[in-house]
Amino acid sequence: MLLSLSLGFLGLITAAKGAAQHRFKTTSSPNVPAIPTVFESYDAGLFTPLEDLDLLSAEVYTTLRHPVFPKHSVRIKKSTEFCDGTVNAYTGYIDILARHIFFYFFESRSNPDKDDVIFWTNGGPGCSSALGLFMELGPCRVQKANATTFNPHAWNENANIFFVDQPIGVGFSYADYGETVGTTEEAAKDLAAFVAIFFEHFTKFKGRSFHMAGESYGGRYIPVFASEVYDQNTYLVEAGMTPINLTSVMIGNGCTDEGTMYRSYYDMQCSPASVQPVNSITSCVLMRQMVPRCEKMFKESCSETMDAINCLNAINFCYDAVFTPFMATGINPYDLGKTCEGEVADNLCYPITKEISAFLDRADIRKTLGVDSSVGNFSSCSDHVSARFSANLDFVFPTQYYIAALLERGVKALIYVGINDWICNWVGNDRMTLALEWAGKEAFNAQHLREWQFNGTSAGLTRKAGPLTFATIYDAGHMAPYDKPEASLELVQRWLAGDEL
Ligand SMILES: *[C@@H]1O[C@H](CO)[C@@H](O)[C@H](O)[C@H]1NC(C)=O
Numbered sequence: 001m002l003l004s005l006s007l008g009f010l011g012l013i014t015a016a017k018g019a020a021q022h023r024f025k026t027t028s029s030p031n032v033p034a035i036p037t038v039f040e041s042y043d044a045g046l047f048t049p050l051e052d053l054d055l056l057s058a059e060v061y062t063t064l065r066h067p068v069f070p071k072h073s074v075r076i077k078k079s080t081e082f083c084d085g086t087v088n089a090y091t092g093y094i095d096i097l098a099r100h101i102f103f104y105f106f107e108s109r110s111n112p113d114k115d116d117v118i119f120w121t122n123g124g125p126g127c128s129s130a131l132g133l134f135m136e137l138g139p140c141r142v143q144k145a146n147a148t149t150f151n152p153h154a155w156n157e158n159a160n161i162f163f164v165d166q167p168i169g170v171g172f173s174y175a176d177y178g179e180t181v182g183t184t185e186e187a188a189k190d191l192a193a194f195v196a197i198f199f200e201h202f203t204k205f206k207g208r209s210f211h212m213a214g215e216s217y218g219g220r221y222i223p224v225f226a227s228e229v230y231d232q233n234t235y236l237v238e239a240g241m242t243p244i245n246l247t248s249v250m251i252g253n254g255c256t257d258e259g260t261m262y263r264s265y266y267d268m269q270c271s272p273a274s275v276q277p278v279n280s281i282t283s284c285v286l287m288r289q290m291v292p293r294c295e296k297m298f299k300e301s302c303s304e305t306m307d308a309i310n311c312l313n314a315i316n317f318c319y320d321a322v323f324t325p326f327m328a329t330g331i332n333p334y335d336l337g338k339t340c341e342g343e344v345a346d347n348l349c350y351p352i353t354k355e356i357s358a359f360l361d362r363a364d365i366r367k368t369l370g371v372d373s374s375v376g377n378f379s380s381c382s383d384h385v386s387a388r389f390s391a392n393l394d395f396v397f398p399t400q401y402y403i404a405a406l407l408e409r410g411v412k413a414l415i416y417v418g419i420n421d422w423i424c425n426w427v428g429n430d431r432m433t434l435a436l437e438w439a440g441k442e443a444f445n446a447q448h449l450r451e452w453q454f455n456g457t458s459a460g461l462t463r464k465a466g467p468l469t470f471a472t473i474y475d476a477g478h479m480a481p482y483d484k485p486e487a488s489l490e491l492v493q494r495w496l497a498g499d500e501l
Pocket residue numbers: 144146147
């Protein structure tokens with residue numbers, strides 16, 4: 001989730017603006033020793049899968065290993081009664097040498113033995129998936145630090161679901177010796193290994209339809225992670241393992257293509273694209289004049305040539321063109337239709353985020369979850385992680401290429417957007433999907449946006465061709481499942497079922 005001015009995506013762009021002092025790098029930071037995944041050939045005799053999650057202990061971790069991933073292991077424990085109360089819940093770490101990634105896993109409320117599996121991550125970069133879990137689409141919501149309430153519109157209504165704190169340094173994830181991850185491509189290696197190990201151990205999920213979902217900066221994460229999982233399948237097959245049945249990516253209020261976003265930031269604040277224009281005519285006219293130059297600079301220096309110095313210059317220019325005047329309005333960047341409850345920098349405009357942090361800092365909750373004792377106080381979003389991605393200009397990458405590549409290989413994509421969000425808005429996502437270069441482009445672009453219905457009323461707009469669906473959700477902001485839980489669940493259920501919206 002792109003959340004705060006100080007901590008989320010805005011913070012990232014702001015930090016990038018001042019990043020002239022950082023060395024620009026398009027690849028890994030030098031302090032990150034790349035850990036190549038070592039695929040060894042599969043010897044069934046070396047490996048006994050745990051198979052049954054019921055066998056896990058609620059008191060201590062069970063450690064799972066796999067000979068194909070000698071540098072990886074998984075610590076997992078059962079958390080009876082946690083959060084949902086009606087299904088089995090599991091938490092744990094995937095350990096990659098000294099790097100440890102925390103996850104929650106909830107079984108489906110309907111048929112865990114048959115239902116699909118969803119992977120969920122929030123964005124930032126640097127924000128914890130605990131926000132998605134306890135605020136948006138998880139089995140329970142944290143209303144107060146001392147209590148959770150059952151969420152009847154959770155996405156595990158008919159799917160098994162993971163919430164992952166990634167990369168290391170986010171939420172309860174940690175590293176032993178201060179290792180860091182600074183790019184999405186690097187984070188993808190750990191996640192793909194995690195996915196392979198999980199399915200290999202829990203044979204009941206093997207071959208199950210798998211969907212990778214995320215929000216906000218997830219618009220960058222998910223296409224890259226899914227591509228890594230897809231490519232990894234080649235190695236899994238060579239090693240004699242079952243490939244991951246990657247069926248779709250689901251991106252909510254994602255920022256995928258910075259190049260189409262700048263003009264859209266203008267449209268969202270100066271035209272009635274969602275609510276009425278929120279900025280003054282004077283500001284809007286100036287902005288209108290600056291946007292073409294911003295786009296030209298971005299295209300020439302960032303997306304086409306990745307010229308470090310000039311790209312940074314372009315980002316600075318674009319920031320001044322469309323961000324600065326918006327910030328001056330004081331409007332909630334995650335929902336143009338709402339006022340900010342509190343201070344963005346303090347609680348991201350949503351007081352519930354403070355309750356979630358307090359809940360996750362409770363000693364009894366940490367014990368239940370099995371959070372490593374080396375993890376300090378919970379922070380919704382890590383400034384350090386965000387700053388690292390920012391220094392690498394990770395968000396500049398034209399991530400839509402990954403989506404097109406997945407579509408060409410039969411992996412479906414659902415791009416959904418709460419229509420009142422400004423930061424990763426629907427106009428930019430609409431442009432991004434229309435501009436995608438893939439075999440179905442002509443058919444997709446020939447479709448008009450039409451309304452989709454839910455509960456007898458119009459719930460949003462949609463456009464679809466083949467494996468690609470674009471959809472908006474009315475009356476929702478950046479955290480669409482928080483604002484419109486029923487409509488969001490309906491959207492996801494139709495998607496999983498393969499039904500038209
Ligand atoms: C939780 O705390 C609130 C005050 O913050 C209190 O009113 C409520 O009774 C408490 N609930 C429980 C279950 O302890």
